[in-house]
Structures are given as C-alpha cells and as structure tokens.
Amino acid sequence: xxxxxxxxxxxxxxxxxxxxxxxxxxxxxxxxxxxxxxxxxxxxxxxxxxxxxxxxxxxxxxxxxxxxxxxxxxxxxxxxxxxxxxxxxxxxxxxxxxxxxxxxxxxxxxxxxxxxxxxxxxxxxxxxxxxxxxxxxxxxxxxxxxxxxxxxxxxxxxxxxxxxxxxxxxxxxxxxxxx
Amino acid sequence: xxxxxxxxxxxxxxxxxxxxxxxxxxxxxxxxxxxxxxxxxxxxxxxxxxxxxxxxxxxxxxxxxxxxxxxxxxxxxxxxxxxxxxxxxxxxxxxxxxxxxxxxxxxxxxxxxxxxxxxxxxxxxxxxxxxxxxxxxxxxxxxxxxxxxxxxxxxxxxxxxxxxxxxxxxxxxxxxxxxxxxxxxxxxxxxxxxxxxxxxxxxxxxxxxxxxxxxxxxxxxxxxxxxxxxxxxxxxxxxxxxxxxxxxxxxxxxxxxxxxxxxxxxxxxxxxxxxxxxxxxxxxxxx
Ligand code: SF4
Ligand code: SF4
Numbered sequence: 018x019x020x021x022x023x024x025x026x027x028x029x030x031x032x033x034x035x036x037x038x039x040x041x042x043x044x045x046x047x048x049x050x051x052x053x054x055x056x057x058x059x060x061x062x063x064x065x066x067x068x069x070x071x072x073x074x075x076x077x078x079x080x081x082x083x084x085x086x087x088x089x090x091x092x093x094x095x096x097x098x099x100x101x102x103x104x105x106x107x108x109x110x111x112x113x114x115x116x117x118x119x120x121x122x123x124x125x126x127x128x129x130x131x132x133x134x135x136x137x138x139x140x141x142x143x144x145x146x147x148x149x150x151x152x153x154x155x156x157x158x159x160x161x162x163x164x165x166x167x168x169x170x171x172x173x174x175x176x177x178x179x180x181x182x183x184x185x186x187x188x189x190x191x192x193x194x195x196x
Numbered sequence: 197x198x199x200x201x202x203x204x205x206x207x208x209x210x211x212x213x214x215x216x217x218x219x220x221x222x223x224x225x226x227x228x229x230x231x232x233x234x235x236x237x238x239x240x241x242x243x244x245x246x247x248x249x250x251x252x253x254x255x256x257x258x259x260x261x262x263x264x265x266x267x268x269x270x271x272x273x274x275x276x277x278x279x280x281x282x283x284x285x286x287x288x289x290x291x292x293x294x295x296x297x298x299x300x301x302x303x304x305x306x307x308x309x310x311x312x313x314x315x316x317x318x319x320x321x322x323x324x325x326x327x328x329x330x331x332x333x334x335x336x337x338x339x340x341x342x343x344x345x346x347x348x349x350x351x352x353x354x355x356x357x358x359x360x361x362x363x364x365x366x367x368x369x370x371x372x373x374x375x376x377x378x379x380x381x382x383x384x385x386x387x388x389x390x391x392x393x394x395x396x397x398x399x400x401x402x403x404x405x406x407x408x409x410x411x412x413x414x415x416x417x418x419x420x421x422x423x424x425x426x427x428x429x430x431x432x433x434x435x436x437x438x439x440x441x442x443x444x445x446x447x448x449x450x451x452x453x454x455x456x457x458x459x460x461x462x463x464x465x466x467x468x469x470x471x472x473x474x475x476x477x478x479x480x481x482x483x
Contacts, residue, residue: 041250041288041295060391064403092247092399097391098355102365109356115247122248131398135244139256143239146212156211159219164211165238171306172239175259178302179251194399 030080037077042112049074055100055110061093065196068093070100070110077113086121089194092129122184130190137185140176143167200326201231202272202317203264205282208240209428210274213436216472217428220457221274221319223466227335228327232272237263241278242285254295255302257285261316262308270315272322276427279318280352284359286316318353319457320426321362324370332377337465339379343482345459346383346420347371348411348434350427351391365389374456375424378463385414392433405441408433412441412449421482422452424459431455435477452480 037043055070056062062069067090076085085091091114100110122128135145142148148164156163176182210218225232242256260282264271273279289296290312303309317325323332354365363370368389375382390411393404412434415423425431435453442448453476461471462483473480 041292060393060407061396061403064406093396093403095391095393095395095404096247097351099351099389099391101356101358111356115250118247119250128248129399132244132248136248139240139245144208144212145240145244146208148212152212152215155215159215161215161218161222162234164206165235167239168237171259172256174305175255175302176252178305179249179255181245181249181252184249192399196400196402 024079024081028081028083030082033080033082034078037113037116040116042109043077043116045106045108046074046077046113048106049078049104049108050106051075052105054103054105055108058099058103060097060099061095065090065093068196070094070114073114073117074108074110077117085117086125089191091117091121092194093196122188123180126184126187126189128184128188128190130192133185133188133190136181140172140182140185141169143169143172199231200229200322201233201269202322203235203267203269204232205235205241205260205271205273205278207273207275207278207428209277209432214428214431214455216475217274217431217455217457220455220461220466220471223470224457224460224464227464228323228331230272230322230327233267233269235260235263236267241273241275241281243277243281246281251298251302253281254285254288254299257281258289258299258303258310259306259308261286261289261314262303262310264314265311268313270317272317272319274319274426275429276318276350276352277429279316280360283316286312286314287359318426320349320353320370320374323374325362329373329377332374332460336378336463338463340459340463340483341379343379343422344381344383344420345375345422345424345454346385346415346418347375347388347424347456348392348430349389350425350430351389353426354389371424371426371456375459378459380459380463383418383420385418385420387411387414392430394429394433397433404433405437405444408437409441409445409447412438412451413447416449416451420451422454422459422480424454424456426456438478450478452476452478452482454480
C-alpha cells in the first residue's frame with residue numbers, strides 16, 4: 018500500500034456506509050465497534066500486513082470507497098467465515114468483503130484473471146474447468162457413470178440476466194496480489 | 197426407516213482431478229445401502245462466482261436446487277464448497293423474501309421456479325445423521341486398530357454456523373466420530389478448525405502455503421500417520437501441494453492425506469486398488 022496514511026476530508030463519502038448497508042450481508046456495518054475479534058481470528062491477517070477485516074470495516078464506516086476499491090488486498094479473504102461466526106455484533110466482515118469485491122467488478126471493471134478463466138469455462142460448459150477427453154474416457158474404464166451434461170443455453174441466460182456477461186467481456190484482470 | 201436415496205452433487209473439482217474421492221465414496225455409500233441418483237443435468241454450484249457477482253452465484257446454485265426439487269430428492273454433496281453454496285442458497289431463498297423474489301425473476305428466464313422442498317447435505321452429515329454410527333460400525337470388517345490419524349473437516353461444513361449449524365463449529369465432532377468407527381485413533385492437534393487456504397491460491401500462493409505448512413506441522417507434531425479430509429480443495433492443498441510446501445520451507449512431511457471414504461473403505465475390507473489409493477501423491481505405507 019503506497020497511499021498516504023492521512024485521510025483527507027474530501028476522501029470520505031458519508032453516504033457510502035448507507036449504500037453498503039443496503040447490500041445483503043453488509044446490512045450491519047454501522048454496528049461494528051472495532052473490537053478487533055475478526056482480525057484476531059482471521060488466518061489471512063496472521064500472514065498479511067495489509068489484509069485486516071477490522072480495518073476494512075472502519076474504512077467502510079469512514080466512507081473511504083475509493084481507497085477500498087483500489088486496494089487489491091481485498092482479494093485475499095479466503096472465506097473461512099471465522100469472522101462471521103465470531104463477531105459479537107454480527108457484522109459479517111466476510112460478506113462486507115464480498116460486497117466490496119462485487120463492487121470492484123461492477124464499478125471498476127476489474128477481476129482476478131483466475132475468476133475470468135473459471136467464469137469463461139463455466140459459461141461454455143457448465144464446469145469451471147474444461148474436462149479433457151482423456152478424463153471422460155477414463156471414467157468409462159473405471160466403471161463410473163458419464164458426467165452430467167449442461168444446458169449451455171440456460172447458463173448463458175443466467176449470465177446475461179444477472180448482468181455478468183458484459184462484465185466478463187469488459188473486465189481488466191490482474192494475476193497476483195502480494196501479501 | 198425410509199430408503200436412503202440422494203441426488204449426488206459431485207461438482208467440478210472432483211471429476212477434474214480427484215476421482216479417487218468419487219470412486220471411494222461410491223463404494224462405501226453403496227455398501228451402506230445409500231442409493232445415489234446422478235444429476236440429470238448440472239452446472240457448477242456457483243461458489244467461484246460469489247466473489248465476482250453474488251446474484252450470479254445465487255442463481256447458478258438455485259438452478260441446481262430446482263433440478264433436485266424436480267427429482268424430489270435431497271442433495272448429497274461430496275465437496276465442502278458445493279455443500280456450503282447450495283445449502284446457503286437454499287436457506288437464503290427459504291428465509292429472505294426479497295432475495296427470493298429477485299432470484300425467482302432470474303430463474304423464470306429458464307422457466308424454473310424455486311419451491312423450497314429439498315434439503316442439502318454434505319457426505320459427513322449423511323453418514324453421521326442419516327446412516328448413523330451404529331450402521332457404519334456394522335460394516336467394519338477390518339478395524340484399523342494400529343493406525344493413528346488426524347482430521348481436517350474444513351471450513352465450509354462448519355461455518356458460517358448460521359447457515360450450516362449441524363456440528364459444533366468450535367469443536368467439531370462428526371468427522372472424529374466417523375474416524376473412530378474405523379478402529380483408527382483420531383488425534384487432537386492445535387488449530388484443528390483453521391482454514392487450508394486453498395480458496396485464494398489463484399491470487400496468492402504464499403499465504404495458503406504458510407497455512408498448510410502450519411497444519412502439517414501441527415498434525416505431524418502429535419504423531420499422526422495420516423491426515424483425513426472430506427473436501428477436494430483441502431485435499432489438493434495438503435496432498436498435491438505437499439511436495440511444493442516441503443520445498444518452499446525446507447521441511448519433510450511425508451504425510452499421506454486420505455479422503456475419509458478411503459479410510460472407511462479400507463476398514464470395510466475394500467482393497468487399496470478399489471479405493472483409488474494409488475492416485476494419492478503421498479503414498480501411504482501404513483495400511
Ligand atoms: S469482530 Fe465485528 S465488531 Fe469487532 S471489529 Fe470485527 S466487524 Fe467490528
Ligand atoms: S472469512 Fe476472510 S476476513 Fe473473515 S476470517 Fe476468514 S479470511 Fe479473514
């Protein structure tokens with residue numbers, strides 16, 4: 018993180034916390050009283066100097082939307098849900114992080130390369146990996162039933178109606194996030 | 197007791213790279229009289245899409261639930277991630293009217309509608325709650341009395357407890373009990389409920405490697421001869437990546453990682469070949 022530690026007045030968007038609290042899972046953001054339980058129990062925080070769920074909750078309350086959405090450390094949450102289970106205020110830090118990531122994709126046109134690859138395969142075949150022919154043959158040899166087929170047309174419709182088709186086409190990607 | 201019959205939800209990762217889990221699960225479930233019906237049609241549970249678009253995840257997941265409702269069967273998932281996604285979606289759609297209305301609108305594009313008539317279970321829940329410990333015990337022909345192992349349940353069959361709520365998330369016992377039925381000892385170790393780290397390996401390898409290293413150290417420290425998992429992602433982290441973790445930290449583990457269904461299968465008297473044991477990267481020599 019190269020940004021300044023001093024927060025300027027005009028960086029703070031007072032409406033952001035209200036915007037966030039309308040998103041499913043992030044409703045209780047205003048109730049965070051900064052106890053730090055989430056960060057203490059977060060396995061990622063133990064190894065990263067920058068990824069701290071308590072800090073993220075505070076930044077949302079301060080309305081630091083721009084800083085939050087431009088910080089790739091957001092993508093380090095491993096969705097272990099320890100924070101969700103342990104927060105005494107039921108804030109659900111992991112759901113807040115998910116809401117922020119979804120916002121990065123939607124408003125900044127950016128997602129991890131791996132997400133774009135998995136989504137592209139899913140859209141084509143219903144599976145997140147392209148199943149090689151050899152593996153399908155091997156199933157027959159092993160006496161396993163054929164893999165269930167997908168209705169690709171229906172998957173395409175789901176991508177479209179949720180607005181993800183265009184997001185996928187236009188997204189810039191990034192590969193790695195330093196800890 | 198009613199017939200035990202489920203719609204098998206295998207997900208993407210098991211058929212792609214861990215057929216040993218599928219093969220062994222089918223063997224032991226069949227031996228326990230559990231009938232598996234194949235999904236007539238399938239798409240990824242939706243989990244990998246949650247981080248980029250929550251609505252997309254919900255709708256992909258709901259589509260699978262609708263298929264299960266049409267079949268009139270509860271879902272049995274082998275993967276923690278599939279279980280957690282399908283189960284969470286099912287609970288949200290049952291309880292949250294606003295989200296349900298939104299997802300129903302998306303589903304309607306495909307002439308589908310959610311009814312809320314089925315339940316989603318992970319293999320561990322089916323074994324512990326539906327089949328029952330007594331019945332499993334009755335199928336053990338070759339108890340593994342000489343073996344000591346440790347378990348890693350993985351996050352997504354424990355947390356968030358507001359959606360899962362089957363086992364104690366702080367001190368899970370289901371997998372431990374299931375292991376003890378095989379005759380093997382199940383050892384306690386530090387940090388049992390810690391995450392394997394695999395979900396972020398696509399953007400950062402360093403942290404997952406640190407987490408897995410810690411787990412392998414803790415498991416080895418108590419003298420476990422193998423680690424037992426019930427999730428393809430956890431398994432890949434500890435087995436397929438083990439040699440890379442050893443190299444990265446200059447350690448030597450030689451810790452076999454078995455799917456629970458392989459351990460139970462051995463105790464039932466199936467051969468190693470029948471259970472896909474040779475497909476494991478770290479070869480177990482203790483059985
Ligand atoms: S545990 Fe909850 S209340 Fe405490 S700092 Fe984290 S989000 Fe805030
Ligand atoms: S869910 Fe994410 S933020 Fe919460 S404890 Fe786990 S890794 Fe940390």
